Amino acid sequence: MEIWFVILISLSISALIKAFINLLYSSKKHRYKLPPGPSTLPFIGKVLLSRKSAVELKMILRTLHRKFGPVITVKIGSTPTIFIADRSLAYQALIQNGAVFADRPPAGAVSKVLTSKQHNINSAAYGPTWRLLRRNLTAEILHPTRVKSYSHAPKWVLQILLDCLSSQSKTGDPVRVVGHFQFAMFCLLVLMCFGDKLDEKKIKEVEDVQHLMMLNLRRFNVLNFWPRVTKILFRKLWEEFLQIREQQERVLMPLIRERRRVKKERLANPAEGKEGYLLAYIDTLFDLELPEEKRKLDEKEIMSLCTEFLTAGTDTTSTALQWAMANLVKYPDIQEKLFTEIKGVVGETEREVKEDDLQKMPYLKAVILESLRRHPPAQFLLPHAVKEEIVVDGFLFPKNASINCTVGDVGWDSKIWDDPMAFKPERFLNREEGGVEVFDLTGSREIKMMPFGAGRRICPGLGLALLHLEYFVANLIWNYEWNAADGDEISLEEEHEFTIVMKNPLKARIHPRSK
Numbered sequence: 001m002e003i004w005f006v007i008l009i010s011l012s013i014s015a016l017i018k019a020f021i022n023l024l025y026s027s028k029k030h031r032y033k034l035p036p037g038p039s040t041l042p043f044i045g046k047v048l049l050s051r052k053s054a055v056e057l058k059m060i061l062r063t064l065h066r067k068f069g070p071v072i073t074v075k076i077g078s079t080p081t082i083f084i085a086d087r088s089l090a091y092q093a094l095i096q097n098g099a100v101f102a103d104r105p106p107a108g109a110v111s112k113v114l115t116s117k118q119h120n121i122n123s124a125a126y127g128p129t130w131r132l133l134r135r136n137l138t139a140e141i142l143h144p145t146r147v148k149s150y151s152h153a154p155k156w157v158l159q160i161l162l163d164c165l166s167s168q169s170k171t172g173d174p175v176r177v178v179g180h181f182q183f184a185m186f187c188l189l190v191l192m193c194f195g196d197k198l199d200e201k202k203i204k205e206v207e208d209v210q211h212l213m214m215l216n217l218r219r220f221n222v223l224n225f226w227p228r229v230t231k232i233l234f235r236k237l238w239e240e241f242l243q244i245r246e247q248q249e250r251v252l253m254p255l256i257r258e259r260r261r262v263k264k265e266r267l268a269n270p271a272e273g274k275e276g277y278l279l280a281y282i283d284t285l286f287d288l289e290l291p292e293e294k295r296k297l298d299e300k301e302i303m304s305l306c307t308e309f310l311t312a313g314t315d316t317t318s319t320a321l322q323w324a325m326a327n328l329v330k331y332p333d334i335q336e337k338l339f340t341e342i343k344g345v346v347g348e349t350e351r352e353v354k355e356d357d358l359q360k361m362p363y364l365k366a367v368i369l370e371s372l373r374r375h376p377p378a379q380f381l382l383p384h385a386v387k388e389e390i391v392v393d394g395f396l397f398p399k400n401a402s403i404n405c406t407v408g409d410v411g412w413d414s415k416i417w418d419d420p421m422a423f424k425p426e427r428f429l430n431r432e433e434g435g436v437e438v439f440d441l442t443g444s445r446e447i448k449m450m451p452f453g454a455g456r457r458i459c460p461g462l463g464l465a466l467l468h469l470e471y472f473v474a475n476l477i478w479n480y481e482w483n484a485a486d487g488d489e490i491s492l493e494e495e496h497e498f499t500i501v502m503k504n505p506l507k508a509r510i511h512p513r514s515k
């Protein structure tokens with residue numbers, strides 16, 4: 001056969017294959033459409049939306065969901081953002097197609113500074129760097145055996161908390177708990193992060209600067225869009241952001257350098273032994289090597305990972321603690337039932353409910369689960385991004401689209417939960433055995449609520465958060481009787497700070513228990 005003929009045939013076949021693939025692709029695009037939604041918002045829409053609180057955003061989305069259905073697209077500029085308010089679609093996306101939906105969108109200007117160019121866990125793209133950082137946190141620090149080695153920490157913090165509550169209750173005024181809860185959770189995580197029991201003044205300094213950044217993040221958010229323009233348009237805001245970041249560095253860098261020095265000294269003098277030396281999160285970061293760049297983390301990256309650890313674990317847990325306690329004050333019969341359960345497990349002379357006791361308290365677990373269902377501290381997940389185009393449930397999810405789920409709506413679905421807005425811990429109890437139903441919070445078999453997210457990006461701190469919530473709720477109820485301040489109705493109205501907090505923070509009268 002002539003050579004030119006073979007070449008011609010080969011070229012024709014490859015052109016045919018290419019045309020066939022194109023046809024398939026375009027027909028897929030044609031057949032499947034983006035989820036429905038309002039018409040494209042101009043760029044300014046993105047700026048305006050970024051200034052809304054999560055509570056306001058949730059209301060806007062509810063109206064859109066009523067009009068367009070449980071999955072909607074909000075197109076702002078060229079990037080579609082898809083919101084899912086349906087648990088079965090959330091399951092198909094986050095669990096069944098987990099790898100496709102596990103990416104994060106590129107960081108904006110503010111986020112780039114805060115995350116050291118996406119070199120922390122929550123912002124890293126789905127890939128080797130994220131895998132390394134996440135595995136380091138879960139295996140080295142959040143593993144149950146490591147958490148056990150910190151079991152003296154909650155006891156130390158409980159003492160600080162009880163002392164604060166006791167001195168405030170002696171004034172005869174109702175106690176405003178939120179600041180005390182935040183400080184308690186912060187002490188715990190600072191210890192796990194830096195290894196030492198820092199003095200309370202130093203912890204307060206770290207907490208104040210962290211809190212300042214978190215409270216202002218929503219204002220700074222506008223700088224994430226079109227930074228070349230917004231940095232000029234909102235110059236003062238950008239400078240304010242950089243100033244707070246510098247303040248953070250001034251407070252945190254000395255702690256990082258001091259711990260590095262201590263670690264080096266220990267390595268140089270192994271004879272001192274490991275006595276009294278607790279592996280801290282920061283110790284694990286000094287030796288990590290970034291897989292793609294083949295280098296160790298620099299100081300700013302270490303600081304980003306430490307601030308992520310402190311931020312992700314403190315406001316979320318203290319907010320959840322406040323919601324749980326608010327419901328126990330609002331519903332005295334539930335509080336009494338919980339106290340009776342604790343009394344059946346703990347000796348009357350004991351002041352502390354120990355971590356080991358918690359396993360024998362199914363009602364306590366049910367109270368915590370119900371509180372997380374009814375009041376998830378985060379109304380949304382962190383934004384996910386689609387790694388490659390995919391069709392789910394007949395809808396097209398284009399590559400790079402941003403995805404989020406309305407966490408609250410999933411846990412309040414009346415098709416799954418009877419009387420969903422009521423606070424009923426009993427719904428988690430297995431009546432026949434009197435134990436708590438083994439409830440799968442990870443959603444791996446079915447999503448019924450998702451306060452910690454689901455799938456590959458699920459919160460890695462889930463186990464630690466549950467342990468701390470159970471420990472502190474049990475001990476607060478064991479040591480004090482909690483009542484609403486005279487004439488005070490406990491209001492469950494929400495407000496958006498970094499998390500969804502109580503609009504009217506809990507104030508309660510507390511009386512030491514006579515057991």
Ligand code: HEM
Binds near residue numbers: 380458
């Ligand atoms: C009640 C307490 C907590 C709640 C409700 C909570 C909730 C969440 C949620 C909703 C996400 C986003 C998941 C997603 O994007 O799909 C998340 C991510 C994360 N959380 Fe938590 N969290 C809590 C406590 C903690 C604690 C104690 C830590 C660590 C000590 C922690 C560390 C993280 C990290 C590092 C991520 C990012 C995960 C990733 O992108 O791979 N959280 N959390």
